Amino acid sequence: MLIAALSLDTRSGGLVFVSGALSALIVAALGIALVFARPGWIGPLLGLFALLYLGHLLVAPEAELLRAGLVGVALLLVGELSQWSFDSRLRGRYEVGLHRARAIGFGGVVLLGAGAVVMTLVVLGLPVPAGLGTVIAGMAAFVGLVVLISIIALRPADRRP
Amino acid sequence: MTRRPTPRLRAYLLLGAGGLVAGVVLGRPEPVLLVAPMLLAALLALLLVDEPRLDLDVSLVADRILEGDDVQLDVEVASSRRVDWLELALWLPPGLDDRDDAGVLGLRLDPDEPRRVSIHASARRWGSYQVGRLVVRVRDRFGFFAFETTSGPGLPLRVFPRPETLQRAIRPAETQMFAGNEVSRRRGDGVEFADVRQYAPGDVIRRVNWRLSSRKPELHVNELHPESSTEVVILLDTFTDLIGRDDQSSLASAVRAANGIANYYLRRRDRVGLIAFGGSIRWLVPAMGLAQSYRIVEALLDARAAVSIIWKGVDLIPPRSLPPKALVMAVSPLLDERTIESLLDLRARGFDLVVIELRPEGYLADPADEFGITARRLWQLRRAQLRERLQRLGVPIAPWTIGEPLDAALEEVRAFRRYARRALA
Numbered sequence: 300m301l302i303a304a305l306s307l308d309t310r311s312g313g314l315v316f317v318s319g320a321l322s323a324l325i326v327a328a329l330g331i332a333l334v335f336a337r338p339g340w341i342g343p344l345l346g347l348f349a350l351l352y353l354g355h356l357l358v359a360p361e362a363e364l365l366r367a368g369l370v371g372v373a374l375l376l377v378g379e380l381s382q383w384s385f386d387s388r389l390r391g392r393y394e395v396g397l398h399r400a401r402a403i404g405f406g407g408v409v410l411l412g413a414g415a416v417v418m419t420l421v422v423l424g425l426p427v428p429a430g431l432g433t434v435i436a437g438m439a440a441f442v443g444l445v446v447l448i449s450i451i452a453l454r455p456a457d458r459r460p
Numbered sequence: 461m462t463r464r465p466t467p468r469l470r471a472y473l474l475l476g477a478g479g480l481v482a483g484v485v486l487g488r489p490e491p492v493l494l495v496a497p498m499l500l501a502a503l504l505a506l507l508l509v510d511e512p513r514l515d516l517d518v519s520l521v522a523d524r525i526l527e528g529d530d531v532q533l534d535v536e537v538a539s540s541r542r543v544d545w546l547e548l549a550l551w552l553p554p555g556l557d558d559r560d561d562a563g564v565l566g567l568r569l570d571p572d573e574p575r576r577v578s579i580h581a582s583a584r585r586w587g588s589y590q591v592g593r594l595v596v597r598v599r600d601r602f603g604f605f606a607f608e609t610t611s612g613p614g615l616p617l618r619v620f621p622r623p624e625t626l627q628r629a630i631r632p633a634e635t636q637m638f639a640g641n642e643v644s645r646r647r648g649d650g651v652e653f654a655d656v657r658q659y660a661p662g663d664v665i666r667r668v669n670w671r672l673s674s675r676k677p678e679l680h681v682n683e684l685h686p687e688s689s690t691e692v693v694i695l696l697d698t699f700t701d702l703i704g705r706d707d708q709s710s711l712a713s714a715v716r717a718a719n720g721i722a723n724y725y726l727r728r729r730d731r732v733g734l735i736a737f738g739g740s741i742r743w744l745v746p747a748m749g750l751a752q753s754y755r756i757v758e759a760l761l762d763a764r765a766a767v768s769i770i771w772k773g774v775d776l777i778p779p780r781s782l783p784p785k786a787l788v789m790a791v792s793p794l795l796d797e798r799t800i801e802s803l804l805d806l807r808a809r810g811f812d813l814v815v816i817e818l819r820p821e822g823y824l825a826d827p828a829d830e831f832g833i834t835a836r837r838l839w840q841l842r843r844a845q846l847r848e849r850l851q852r853l854g855v856p857i858a859p860w861t862i863g864e865p866l867d868a869a870l871e872e873v874r875a876f877r878r879y880a881r882r883a884l885a
Contacts, residue, residue, distance in 0.1 A: 342471025349475055349494060353482060356490050367490035368497075374475075375497040382468050382603060391547070391564030400544045400568060404601045411504060412497025419496045423489050441480065447503075 322351055329377070333384055341381045345374050364423060368416030375412040379405050461511060461598070461607040469505060469604040472498040505604035512607055514539050514546075515574075518592040520615050527622040527716075530559060531581045533592055537567070538574035545599035548577070550592075551610075555585035555619070585712055586621035588761050590614035620757050621712070624720030624866040629728065630873055632690045632787035633812040640689025641728045650686035657683055691731045691746045691783050694718045694756075695806075697792030697799045698738025701765035704823030708862055714791045714818055715760045717866055721789055722756045733781050734759055737799065739766025743781040772798050774805045786811065793818040794846060807853050814873050815850060815857045822862040851876070 325347050332340035352370050356363070383405055387398065479495025514537060521532040535548060548565040552558060559580040567575055581591070594611040635644040643652045656669050659679035667681040696718050701711035718734065725732045726748060733746030734756050744752075744759055774782075782788070788811045792799050807813050821840075827833045847857050856876035860869035 339467050342467055342474065345471060345498075346475055346478070349479065352494060353486075353491060356486075356488065363490055364493060367493035371494040371497045374494070375501060378468055378472065378498070382466075386603070389547075389564060389566070391549075391566055393564075393566030394568055396568045397545055397566050400601075401603065404544065404603065408501045408504075408602055409497075411500055415496040415500035416493060419489075419493050423493075441484075444480075445477075 322348070325351070329381070333381060336385055336388060338382070338385050341378060345378055348374055348377075364420055368420060371416055372409065372412050376409055379408055461514075461609045463509075463511065464606045464608060466599075466604055466606060469502055472502040475499075476502060501602070502604070505600065505602050508602075509600050509605050510541070512539055512541060512543050512598045514543070514596065514598070514609075516594065516596065516611050518594060518611060518615065520592065520617060523616060524618050524620065525583055526620050527583055527586045529583055529619075531556060531583055531591065531617060533579045533581070534576060535579060535594065536574050536576045537569065537596075538572065539569045540571055542571050543567075543569035543598055544601050545603065547597040547599075548579075549595040549597075550579050550581070551595060552581055552591065553589050555583070555587050556581045556589060556591065556617075557584050583617075583619040585709070586619045586715060586761060589617045589619065591617045618758075618761060621715045621719045621760060623723045624717045626720050626724040626870070627867050628870070628874070629724060630787065630789065630814055630870060631877070632692070632785075634785040635688035635690050636731070636785060638689040640687060640730060642688055642690045642730070643685045644688040646686060646688070647683045648686040650684040652685040652687075654683040654685045656680045689730050689748075690725070691733070691786040692721070692725045693733040693735060693746060693782055693786045693788045694721055695788055695790040695792070695803075696734065696736045696738075696760075696763060697790065697794075697796065698736050698740075698763055698765050699768070699796035699799055700738075700793050702793060702795075702818075702820055702823035704862070705825075708823065710793050710818045710820070710823055711763065711765055713860075713862060714793075715763055717791050717816060717860070719757065719760055720866055721791075723753065726750075726753050726756075732756065733783075733786070735777055735781055736760075736763050737772070737777070737802065739764075739768035741772065741776055743778060745778075745781050746783060746786065772802075774802045774809070782806075782811070784810075787814065788812065789814045789816065791816045791818065793820045794843070795820060800846065803850070803855070804853070807850075807855050813855045815855055816866070816869060817847070817857050817859045819859050819861045 325344055328340065329344050331337070332344065352367075356367075383401065386401060476495045476499030479491045479499070482491035483489060517536040519534050519536075521534060525531060533550065537546065537548070546567045546569055548567065549563065550558070559582045565577055565579070567577065569575060590613060592611065592615040593613070596609050596611065598607040599605065600607075629642075631642065633645075635642050635646070643650070647654050656672055657680065659668065659673075659681050663681045667684075669680045669682050672680045696714055698711065701709055703709050722732045722734065729748055731746040731748045732752060734742075734744040736742040736759065742759060742762070744755055747755075788806055790799075790803055790813065792803075792815065794800060794815070794817050803813060803815060824836075827836045847859075850857055856873040858869040858872045860866060
């Protein structure tokens with residue numbers, strides 16, 4: 300709950316879509332997931348947050364590029380912090396150095412996410428000439444991305460007993 | 461190693477795909493911006509994921525321990541690459557407990573720097589175990605993938621039952637011909653005085669009782685009790701195993717008692733044999749010495765209560781494992797008809813029989829209602845009747861409850877032997 304409150308602070312002004320009753324319910328569900336250690340809930344809850352944002356976007360007339368990027372980073376932050384919360388509560392003897400390495404990894408992911416937002420904003424700011432060529436290039440980039448993800452994801456892992 | 465993506469990675473990828481589709485459908489860049497951080501994190505994880513190569517070596521500090529002792533497993537793990545998150549979980553069979561209650565060990569490995577960790581467990585129950593099966597899980601740097609594997613089949617560990625302490629022996633009715641520590645009831649060469657009798661040709665002169673002979677017209681000689689060995693056969697009832705509160709098992713107690721009895725008589729240089737009488741019958745012919753002690757312990761480790769509906773009697777026991785004049789010490793809860801009939805049969809065949817009765821009451825829950833109380837009383841009456849029947853046949857019974865010293869229970873047998881008349885002797 301604390302992590303959610305820190306990650307999605309409704310008083311920040313820019314994230315007003317989380318101040319509604321529905322989002323309060325999602326935040327409560329997130330709190331339950333954190334307290335009762337339900338890692339499977341985090342993905343759907345992030346999805347619900349994203350849906351809420353899309354709903355908010357539909358009624359917002361002007362483009363909110365920076366806000367969208369911030370929300371994206373915030374969602375990533377929620378996902379990462381939730382996972383860290385689950386990991387830190389694992390029953391067992393864990394070395395302190397483990398959590399330090401994990402914190403570095405977590406910080407790296409969030410920084411990269413923020414970098415991705417900045418990069419996307421820069422790309423969106425570039426003047427792109429309208430026309431069939433641009434559409435084809437965009438489609439090719441999208442399909443290429445999906446193919447790349449599929450190839451990497453389906454890369455066989457060695458199985459040894 | 462089995463590679464498994466975490467739910468977080470799946471969620472990020474799904475959200476990323478959904479955001480891209482929403483961006484195309486809505487014709488707005490915000491959904492793409494929304495999912496861009498998650499998509500990039502997922503892509504990065506997919507690109508950087510690398511299967512770790514681990515070298516695991518598990519060894520047992522001691523593979524033979526006593527019940528209640530600690531088991532120490534040394535695990536050495538090394539990797540040629542850096543491992544940021546390594547989890548080791550030891551799978552313990554029932555009967556062994558994780559002493560530190562650690563559950564999982566979390567480590568970090570530097571390249572080519574082996575780490576050595578010790579895992580402690582305590583052996584709650586005797587038996588043969590396979591320990592050392594480790595579940596190994598390695599997570600990548602960002603925690604998006606988990607690689608899992610299980611180490612080999614495990615190492616054999618034998619936990620010997622902690623023997624019940626026995627201070628005094630049960631004297632057998634008859635001894636064997638070989639020299640030993642037990643003063644025989646027979647008369648012959650020995651130290652203990654037995655009686656005097658009139659001199660007969662062939663008697664040794666030094667046995668003449670001169671003090672008595674000087675007052676009598678004939679010579680009299682002393683008669684002595686020789687010191688002989690005894691043969692003890694432990695009959696372990698494996699038809700029944702009662703499990704009580706806190707997982708206390710009647711068979712476990714019976715095995716401890718059998719081990720204690722065997723140790724005691726073997727220390728006295730007597731010959732001890734074992735018959736595990738139950739669903740499967742196992743036996744050890746009476747012998748003496750340290751080797752026999754090990755054989756008995758090994759046999760006791762394999763004692764299990766196997767379910768069987770076949771009628772089994774004494775006839776199935778090889779005659780060599782039940783030598784004549786042997787003291788048969790049965791350890792049984794006296795619940796199975798086959799055991800009871802076999803004990804009666806043994807007595808009828810003239811064996812010197814002692815029954816150590818594991819009181820089943822200690823393993824049973826208290827009756828819940830009036831009906832249960834009545835049923836319990838009827839059952840107890842039947843058991844009392846059975847005890848009386850055995851005692852009338854000259855079989856002493858030592859009722860033994862959980863937690864009570866075995867010596868205290870055997871005192872009943874000594875008292876019985878001292879005062880009761882043996883019906884079939």
